Ligand SMILES: *[C@@H]1O[C@H](CO)[C@@H](O)[C@H](O)[C@H]1NC(C)=O
Ligand SMILES: *[C@@H]1O[C@H](CO)[C@@H](O)[C@H](O)[C@H]1NC(C)=O
Ligand SMILES: *[C@@H]1O[C@H](CO)[C@@H](O)[C@H](O)[C@H]1NC(C)=O
Protein backbone atom coordinates (compact mmCIF):
# COMPACT_ATOMS: atom_id res chain seq x y z
CA UNK A 259 0.00 0.00 0.00
CA UNK A 260 2.69 2.50 1.03
CA UNK A 261 4.82 1.78 -2.01
CA UNK A 262 2.49 2.99 -4.79
CA UNK A 263 1.57 6.06 -2.74
CA UNK A 264 5.19 7.07 -2.34
CA UNK A 265 6.09 6.47 -5.97
CA UNK A 266 3.00 8.46 -6.95
CA UNK A 267 4.15 11.34 -4.77
CA UNK A 268 7.65 11.12 -6.18
CA UNK A 269 6.30 11.17 -9.71
CA UNK A 270 4.08 14.15 -8.96
CA UNK A 271 6.99 16.06 -7.43
CA UNK A 272 9.21 15.10 -10.32
CA UNK A 273 6.73 16.30 -12.91
CA UNK A 274 6.20 19.53 -10.96
CA UNK A 275 9.93 20.01 -10.88
CA UNK A 276 10.28 19.37 -14.61
CA UNK A 277 7.48 21.74 -15.53
CA UNK A 278 8.97 24.41 -13.26
CA UNK A 279 12.35 24.07 -14.91
CA UNK A 280 10.88 24.12 -18.42
CA UNK A 281 8.69 27.09 -17.63
CA UNK A 282 11.47 28.80 -15.69
CA UNK A 283 11.21 32.44 -16.62
CA UNK A 284 14.29 33.78 -18.33
CA UNK A 285 13.51 37.14 -16.80
CA UNK A 286 15.64 37.89 -13.80
CA UNK A 287 14.25 40.68 -11.67
CA UNK A 288 17.09 42.32 -9.75
CA UNK A 289 14.79 42.67 -6.73
CA UNK A 290 14.61 38.86 -6.47
CA UNK A 291 18.38 38.91 -6.18
CA UNK A 292 18.30 41.32 -3.27
CA UNK A 293 18.37 44.73 -4.96
CA UNK A 294 16.58 47.38 -2.91
CA UNK A 295 14.70 50.16 -4.70
CA UNK A 296 15.23 52.48 -1.74
CA UNK A 297 17.86 54.80 -3.22
CA UNK A 298 20.22 53.95 -0.33
CA UNK A 299 21.30 50.32 -0.21
CA UNK A 300 24.13 49.50 -2.61
CA UNK A 301 22.58 46.96 -4.97
CA UNK A 302 25.68 46.28 -7.09
CA UNK A 303 26.12 42.71 -5.81
CA UNK A 304 22.44 41.92 -6.46
CA UNK A 305 22.75 43.24 -10.03
CA UNK A 306 25.85 41.10 -10.54
CA UNK A 307 24.06 37.97 -9.24
CA UNK A 308 21.25 38.61 -11.75
CA UNK A 309 23.86 39.15 -14.48
CA UNK A 310 25.61 35.87 -13.67
CA UNK A 311 22.32 33.99 -14.12
CA UNK A 312 21.27 35.82 -17.27
CA UNK A 313 24.70 35.57 -18.84
CA UNK A 314 24.87 31.81 -18.20
CA UNK A 315 21.39 31.19 -19.62
CA UNK A 316 21.38 28.99 -22.70
CA UNK A 317 18.34 30.86 -24.01
CA UNK A 318 18.04 34.64 -24.43
CA UNK A 319 17.58 36.12 -20.97
CA UNK A 320 16.42 39.42 -19.56
CA UNK A 321 17.43 41.31 -16.49
CA UNK A 322 14.57 43.41 -15.26
CA UNK A 323 15.15 46.57 -13.25
CA UNK A 324 11.72 47.70 -12.03
CA UNK A 325 10.63 51.17 -11.02
CA UNK A 326 12.42 52.66 -8.03
CA UNK A 327 15.83 54.07 -7.23
CA UNK A 328 18.72 51.63 -7.03
CA UNK A 329 21.95 52.89 -5.53
CA UNK A 330 24.95 51.30 -7.22
CA UNK A 331 28.68 51.58 -6.77
CA UNK A 332 30.83 50.55 -9.69
CA UNK A 333 29.35 47.56 -11.58
CA UNK A 334 31.20 45.64 -14.26
CA UNK A 335 29.14 43.19 -16.31
CA UNK A 336 31.52 40.78 -17.96
CA UNK A 337 30.84 38.42 -20.87
CA UNK A 338 31.03 36.42 -22.95
CA UNK A 339 27.51 35.14 -22.28
CA UNK A 340 25.91 31.92 -23.45
CA UNK A 341 23.19 33.74 -25.37
CA UNK A 342 21.75 37.21 -25.84
CA UNK A 343 21.10 39.34 -22.80
CA UNK A 344 18.53 42.08 -22.57
CA UNK A 345 18.70 44.56 -19.73
CA UNK A 346 15.32 46.21 -19.25
CA UNK A 347 15.77 49.36 -17.25
CA UNK A 348 12.57 50.91 -15.95
CA UNK A 349 13.86 52.36 -12.70
CA UNK A 350 16.65 54.77 -11.91
CA UNK A 351 20.25 53.82 -11.18
CA UNK A 352 21.93 56.25 -8.80
CA UNK A 353 25.72 56.66 -8.56
CA UNK A 354 27.45 57.47 -5.27
CA UNK A 355 27.01 61.20 -4.68
CA UNK A 356 30.37 61.56 -2.97
CA UNK A 357 32.74 61.82 -5.91
CA UNK A 358 35.67 60.19 -4.15
CA UNK A 359 33.82 56.83 -4.15
CA UNK A 360 34.14 56.38 -7.92
CA UNK A 361 37.12 58.75 -7.92
CA UNK A 362 39.53 57.72 -10.64
CA UNK A 363 37.66 54.53 -11.51
CA UNK A 364 37.20 55.11 -15.20
CA UNK A 365 33.58 54.01 -15.36
CA UNK A 366 30.51 53.49 -13.25
CA UNK A 367 28.49 50.87 -15.23
CA UNK A 368 30.56 48.84 -17.70
CA UNK A 369 29.65 46.05 -20.13
CA UNK A 370 32.68 44.21 -21.41
CA UNK A 371 33.14 41.33 -23.89
CA UNK A 372 29.44 40.88 -24.54
CA UNK A 373 28.04 39.82 -27.91
CA UNK A 374 24.30 40.40 -28.39
CA UNK A 375 23.33 42.88 -25.68
CA UNK A 376 20.30 45.14 -25.48
CA UNK A 377 19.96 47.83 -22.84
CA UNK A 378 16.53 49.36 -23.18
CA UNK A 379 13.66 50.93 -21.32
CA UNK A 380 12.79 54.43 -20.26
CA UNK A 381 14.97 54.21 -17.16
CA UNK A 382 17.49 56.74 -15.96
CA UNK A 383 21.17 56.58 -15.04
CA UNK A 384 21.92 59.36 -12.59
CA UNK A 385 25.66 60.00 -12.27
CA UNK A 386 25.24 62.61 -9.51
CA UNK A 387 28.15 64.55 -10.95
CA UNK A 388 27.46 67.93 -9.33
CA UNK A 389 29.95 67.58 -6.48
CA UNK A 390 32.78 66.57 -8.82
CA UNK A 391 31.94 69.44 -11.19
CA UNK A 392 32.10 71.83 -8.25
CA UNK A 393 35.49 70.41 -7.25
CA UNK A 394 36.80 70.87 -10.79
CA UNK A 395 35.39 74.41 -10.96
CA UNK A 396 37.12 75.32 -7.69
CA UNK A 397 40.54 74.65 -9.20
CA UNK A 398 41.36 72.11 -6.48
CA UNK A 399 42.95 68.87 -7.56
CA UNK A 400 40.11 66.43 -8.16
CA UNK A 401 39.77 62.93 -9.53
CA UNK A 402 38.96 62.63 -13.23
CA UNK A 403 35.59 61.00 -12.53
CA UNK A 404 33.77 58.04 -14.04
CA UNK A 405 31.97 57.52 -17.34
CA UNK A 406 28.35 56.68 -16.55
CA UNK A 407 27.79 53.84 -19.05
CA UNK A 408 30.52 52.21 -21.10
CA UNK A 409 30.55 49.38 -23.63
CA UNK A 410 33.93 47.94 -24.42
CA UNK A 411 35.06 45.05 -26.62
CA UNK A 412 31.43 44.22 -27.33
CA UNK A 413 29.52 43.47 -30.52
CA UNK A 414 25.90 43.66 -31.64
CA UNK A 415 24.75 46.04 -28.96
CA UNK A 416 21.45 47.94 -28.90
CA UNK A 417 20.89 50.88 -26.55
CA UNK A 418 17.39 52.24 -26.67
CA UNK A 419 15.33 54.80 -24.80
CA UNK A 420 17.64 55.44 -21.86
CA UNK A 421 18.28 58.76 -20.19
CA UNK A 422 21.63 59.64 -18.66
CA UNK A 423 21.70 62.62 -16.33
CA UNK A 424 24.52 64.47 -14.59
CA UNK A 425 27.40 62.16 -15.38
CA UNK A 426 30.63 62.75 -13.47
CA UNK A 427 32.63 62.44 -16.71
CA UNK A 428 31.42 61.22 -20.13
CA UNK A 429 27.83 59.97 -20.19
CA UNK A 430 28.04 57.05 -22.65
CA UNK A 431 31.20 55.57 -24.18
CA UNK A 432 31.45 53.02 -27.00
CA UNK A 433 35.00 51.72 -27.13
CA UNK A 434 36.39 48.88 -29.26
CA UNK A 435 32.95 47.69 -30.31
CA UNK A 436 31.41 46.58 -33.58
CA UNK A 437 27.79 47.08 -34.61
CA UNK A 438 26.23 49.26 -31.95
CA UNK A 439 22.81 50.77 -32.48
CA UNK A 440 21.72 53.58 -30.18
CA UNK A 441 18.39 55.25 -30.46
CA UNK A 442 16.10 57.46 -28.50
CA UNK A 443 18.82 58.26 -26.00
CA UNK A 444 18.61 61.40 -23.87
CA UNK A 445 21.49 63.06 -22.11
CA UNK A 446 20.90 65.88 -19.68
CA UNK A 447 23.54 67.81 -17.73
CA UNK A 448 24.28 71.47 -17.04
CA UNK A 449 25.74 73.52 -19.89
CA UNK A 450 28.72 74.40 -17.70
CA UNK A 451 29.45 70.87 -16.41
CA UNK A 452 33.06 69.94 -17.29
CA UNK A 453 34.00 66.89 -19.41
CA UNK A 454 30.44 65.59 -19.57
CA UNK A 455 30.48 64.50 -23.24
CA UNK A 456 27.15 62.97 -24.26
CA UNK A 457 28.22 60.01 -26.40
CA UNK A 458 31.86 59.21 -27.16
CA UNK A 459 32.75 56.65 -29.84
CA UNK A 460 36.27 55.36 -30.26
CA UNK A 461 38.05 52.42 -31.94
CA UNK A 462 34.68 51.14 -33.09
CA UNK A 463 32.96 50.34 -36.35
CA UNK A 464 29.36 50.35 -37.54
CA UNK A 465 27.91 52.47 -34.78
CA UNK A 466 24.62 54.27 -35.39
CA UNK A 467 23.16 57.00 -33.20
CA UNK A 468 19.57 57.89 -34.06
CA UNK A 469 16.80 60.12 -32.72
CA UNK A 470 18.68 61.34 -29.70
CA UNK A 471 18.62 64.50 -27.68
CA UNK A 472 21.75 65.67 -25.92
CA UNK A 473 22.05 68.63 -23.56
CA UNK A 474 25.38 68.78 -21.78
CA UNK A 475 28.50 70.74 -20.88
CA UNK A 476 30.98 69.27 -23.37
CA UNK A 477 30.71 67.63 -26.81
CA UNK A 478 27.25 66.22 -27.51
CA UNK A 479 28.94 63.50 -29.57
CA UNK A 480 32.70 63.07 -29.78
CA UNK A 481 34.36 60.78 -32.28
CA UNK A 482 37.77 59.45 -31.35
CA UNK A 483 40.56 57.71 -33.28
CA UNK A 484 39.76 54.39 -34.92
CA UNK A 485 36.09 55.12 -35.60
CA UNK A 486 34.79 53.83 -38.93
CA UNK A 487 31.34 53.58 -40.53
CA UNK A 488 29.59 55.82 -38.02
CA UNK A 489 26.08 57.03 -38.81
CA UNK A 490 24.44 59.83 -36.79
CA UNK A 491 20.93 60.91 -37.73
CA UNK A 492 18.23 63.02 -36.18
CA UNK A 493 20.11 64.38 -33.24
CA UNK A 494 19.41 67.52 -31.26
CA UNK A 495 22.38 69.07 -29.44
CA UNK A 496 22.42 71.96 -27.01
CA UNK A 497 23.67 73.19 -24.75
CA UNK A 498 27.00 71.54 -25.48
CA UNK A 499 30.12 71.75 -27.61
CA UNK A 500 28.60 70.24 -30.74
CA UNK A 501 29.40 67.09 -32.71
CA UNK A 502 33.13 66.75 -32.94
CA UNK A 503 35.55 64.47 -34.72
CA UNK A 504 38.52 64.63 -32.40
CA UNK A 505 40.59 65.48 -30.76
CA UNK A 506 42.73 63.50 -33.18
CA UNK A 507 46.49 63.33 -33.47
CA UNK A 508 47.44 63.43 -29.84
CA UNK A 509 49.66 60.43 -30.50
CA UNK A 510 52.25 59.87 -33.16
CA UNK A 511 50.79 56.45 -34.03
CA UNK A 512 47.06 56.65 -34.23
CA UNK A 513 44.20 54.92 -36.05
CA UNK A 514 42.22 57.16 -38.41
CA UNK A 515 38.56 58.08 -38.63
CA UNK A 516 36.77 57.07 -41.79
CA UNK A 517 33.25 57.12 -43.25
CA UNK A 518 31.26 59.29 -40.86
CA UNK A 519 27.79 60.59 -41.73
CA UNK A 520 26.01 63.23 -39.67
CA UNK A 521 22.56 63.79 -41.12
CA UNK A 522 19.68 65.94 -39.89
CA UNK A 523 20.97 67.50 -36.73
CA UNK A 524 20.17 70.68 -34.92
CA UNK A 525 22.34 72.71 -32.59
CA UNK A 526 20.86 75.19 -30.15
CA UNK A 527 23.05 77.58 -28.11
CA UNK A 528 26.14 75.44 -28.54
CA UNK A 529 29.82 76.34 -28.61
CA UNK A 530 30.34 74.48 -31.89
CA UNK A 531 28.16 72.93 -34.52
CA UNK A 532 30.05 70.41 -36.64
CA UNK A 533 33.74 70.24 -35.90
CA UNK A 534 36.93 68.38 -36.74
CA UNK A 535 39.74 69.01 -34.30
CA UNK A 536 43.34 67.80 -34.18
CA UNK A 537 46.39 68.47 -32.10
CA UNK A 538 49.21 70.50 -33.68
CA UNK A 539 51.66 67.63 -33.37
CA UNK A 540 53.14 64.94 -35.59
CA UNK A 541 50.80 61.99 -36.12
CA UNK A 542 49.89 59.45 -38.75
CA UNK A 543 46.16 59.87 -37.95
CA UNK A 544 43.54 60.96 -40.46
CA UNK A 545 39.89 61.84 -40.95
CA UNK A 546 38.35 61.11 -44.35
CA UNK A 547 35.08 60.45 -46.11
CA UNK A 548 32.99 62.55 -43.77
CA UNK A 549 29.65 64.18 -44.52
CA UNK A 550 27.69 66.70 -42.47
CA UNK A 551 24.30 67.23 -44.06
CA UNK A 552 20.95 68.91 -43.30
CA UNK A 553 21.98 70.82 -40.23
CA UNK A 554 20.19 73.64 -38.40
CA UNK A 555 22.24 76.04 -36.30
CA UNK A 556 20.52 78.23 -33.72
CA UNK A 557 22.86 80.67 -31.94
CA UNK A 558 26.02 78.64 -32.38
CA UNK A 559 29.46 80.16 -31.70
CA UNK A 560 31.35 78.17 -34.35
CA UNK A 561 28.81 76.53 -36.66
CA UNK A 562 31.36 74.96 -39.03
CA UNK A 563 34.89 74.54 -37.77
CA UNK A 564 38.01 72.58 -38.59
CA UNK A 565 40.73 73.34 -36.05
CA UNK A 566 44.03 71.60 -36.59
CA UNK A 567 45.86 73.85 -34.17
CA UNK A 568 44.51 72.42 -30.94
CA UNK A 569 47.09 72.55 -28.18
CA UNK A 570 45.48 73.43 -24.84
CA UNK A 571 48.59 72.93 -22.73
CA UNK A 572 50.85 74.85 -25.10
CA UNK A 573 53.06 71.82 -25.60
CA UNK A 574 53.32 72.03 -29.38
CA UNK A 575 55.14 75.29 -30.32
CA UNK A 576 55.72 75.71 -34.06
CA UNK A 577 54.36 72.28 -34.84
CA UNK A 578 51.86 71.40 -37.54
CA UNK A 579 49.29 68.68 -37.19
CA UNK A 580 50.19 65.45 -38.94
CA UNK A 581 46.52 64.48 -39.19
CA UNK A 582 45.35 64.36 -42.80
CA UNK A 583 41.82 65.61 -43.34
CA UNK A 584 40.32 64.82 -46.70
CA UNK A 585 37.01 64.34 -48.46
CA UNK A 586 34.78 66.23 -46.04
CA UNK A 587 31.41 67.55 -47.25
CA UNK A 588 29.28 70.23 -45.60
CA UNK A 589 25.88 70.25 -47.25
CA UNK A 590 22.63 72.09 -46.53
CA UNK A 591 23.71 73.84 -43.36
CA UNK A 592 21.91 76.97 -42.27
CA UNK A 593 21.10 79.11 -39.29
CA UNK A 594 22.58 81.66 -36.96
CA UNK A 595 26.06 82.22 -35.58
CA UNK A 596 26.82 84.16 -32.41
CA UNK A 597 30.26 85.13 -33.74
CA UNK A 598 31.18 86.87 -36.96
CA UNK A 599 33.22 83.96 -38.37
CA UNK A 600 30.67 81.19 -38.89
CA UNK A 601 32.86 79.01 -41.11
CA UNK A 602 36.40 78.51 -39.87
CA UNK A 603 38.58 76.05 -41.75
CA UNK A 604 41.93 76.27 -39.97
CA UNK A 605 43.85 73.32 -41.39
CA UNK A 606 47.38 72.11 -40.87
CA UNK A 607 50.15 74.06 -42.62
CA UNK A 608 52.02 70.77 -42.96
CA UNK A 609 49.04 68.74 -44.16
CA UNK A 610 46.46 70.98 -45.83
CA UNK A 611 42.86 69.75 -45.89
CA UNK A 612 41.95 68.31 -49.27
CA UNK A 613 38.68 67.65 -51.11
CA UNK A 614 36.56 69.86 -48.84
CA UNK A 615 33.17 70.34 -50.47
CA UNK A 616 30.63 72.93 -49.36
CA UNK A 617 27.14 73.08 -50.78
CA UNK A 618 24.03 75.08 -49.89
CA UNK A 619 25.22 76.99 -46.86
CA UNK A 620 23.46 79.99 -45.32
CA UNK A 621 24.82 81.22 -42.01
CA UNK A 622 24.09 84.62 -40.57
CA UNK A 623 25.48 86.77 -37.79
CA UNK A 624 23.29 89.58 -36.44
CA UNK A 625 20.92 89.22 -39.39
CA UNK A 626 23.73 89.67 -41.94
CA UNK A 627 25.59 87.03 -43.86
CA UNK A 628 28.39 85.86 -41.53
CA UNK A 629 32.09 85.70 -42.45
CA UNK A 630 34.41 82.81 -43.21
CA UNK A 631 38.07 82.13 -42.61
CA UNK A 632 40.08 79.49 -44.39
CA UNK A 633 43.73 78.45 -44.10
CA UNK A 634 45.51 75.57 -45.82
CA UNK A 635 42.47 73.94 -47.38
CA UNK A 636 41.35 73.08 -50.85
CA UNK A 637 37.63 73.86 -51.03
CA UNK A 638 35.07 73.36 -53.77
CA UNK A 639 31.77 75.23 -53.43
CA UNK A 640 28.54 74.45 -55.19
CA UNK A 641 25.01 75.78 -54.94
CA UNK A 642 24.58 78.92 -52.88
CA UNK A 643 27.29 79.20 -50.26
CA UNK A 644 27.03 82.13 -47.85
CA UNK A 645 29.42 83.17 -46.47
CA UNK A 646 31.62 82.68 -49.53
CA UNK A 647 34.74 80.72 -48.61
CA UNK A 648 38.08 81.96 -49.93
CA UNK A 649 41.10 79.94 -48.89
CA UNK A 650 44.64 81.18 -48.37
C1 LIG B 1 29.92 53.67 -44.53
O1 LIG B 1 29.20 53.46 -43.34
C2 LIG B 1 27.87 53.08 -43.53
C3 LIG B 1 27.23 52.91 -42.15
O2 LIG B 1 27.40 54.07 -41.44
C4 LIG B 1 27.80 51.79 -44.28
O3 LIG B 1 26.44 51.48 -44.55
C5 LIG B 1 28.54 51.94 -45.60
O4 LIG B 1 28.58 50.69 -46.24
C6 LIG B 1 29.96 52.40 -45.33
N1 LIG B 1 30.63 52.66 -46.60
C7 LIG B 1 31.78 52.09 -46.89
C8 LIG B 1 32.36 52.46 -48.22
O5 LIG B 1 32.36 51.32 -46.13
C1 LIG C 1 15.76 69.34 -33.29
O1 LIG C 1 15.86 67.96 -33.47
C2 LIG C 1 15.03 67.20 -32.64
C3 LIG C 1 15.37 65.76 -32.86
O2 LIG C 1 15.44 65.47 -34.22
C4 LIG C 1 13.58 67.51 -32.96
O3 LIG C 1 12.74 66.80 -32.13
C5 LIG C 1 13.37 68.98 -32.74
O4 LIG C 1 12.06 69.31 -33.15
C6 LIG C 1 14.35 69.79 -33.55
N1 LIG C 1 14.21 71.17 -33.16
C7 LIG C 1 14.24 72.13 -34.02
C8 LIG C 1 14.06 73.51 -33.46
O5 LIG C 1 14.41 71.95 -35.22
C1 LIG D 1 34.17 60.72 -50.19
O1 LIG D 1 33.37 60.31 -49.11
C2 LIG D 1 32.11 59.84 -49.52
C3 LIG D 1 31.30 59.60 -48.27
O2 LIG D 1 31.91 58.65 -47.44
C4 LIG D 1 32.28 58.60 -50.38
O3 LIG D 1 31.04 58.14 -50.82
C5 LIG D 1 33.17 58.93 -51.57
O4 LIG D 1 33.44 57.77 -52.30
C6 LIG D 1 34.48 59.56 -51.11
N1 LIG D 1 35.22 60.04 -52.25
C7 LIG D 1 36.53 59.82 -52.36
C8 LIG D 1 37.18 60.46 -53.56
O5 LIG D 1 37.16 59.14 -51.58
Ligand SMILES: *[C@@H]1O[C@H](CO)[C@@H](O)[C@H](O)[C@H]1NC(C)=O
Pocket residue numbers: 567599602604631
Ligand atom coordinates in the same frame (compact mmCIF):
# COMPACT_ATOMS: atom_id res chain seq x y z
C1 LIG E 1 44.03 79.43 -36.81
O1 LIG E 1 44.99 78.82 -35.96
C2 LIG E 1 46.05 79.70 -35.61
C3 LIG E 1 47.09 78.88 -34.83
O2 LIG E 1 46.52 78.41 -33.64
C4 LIG E 1 45.51 80.84 -34.78
O3 LIG E 1 46.53 81.74 -34.44
C5 LIG E 1 44.45 81.57 -35.59
O4 LIG E 1 43.84 82.56 -34.81
C6 LIG E 1 43.40 80.60 -36.08
N1 LIG E 1 42.50 81.29 -36.99
C7 LIG E 1 41.20 81.38 -36.74
C8 LIG E 1 40.41 82.18 -37.74
O5 LIG E 1 40.66 80.84 -35.79
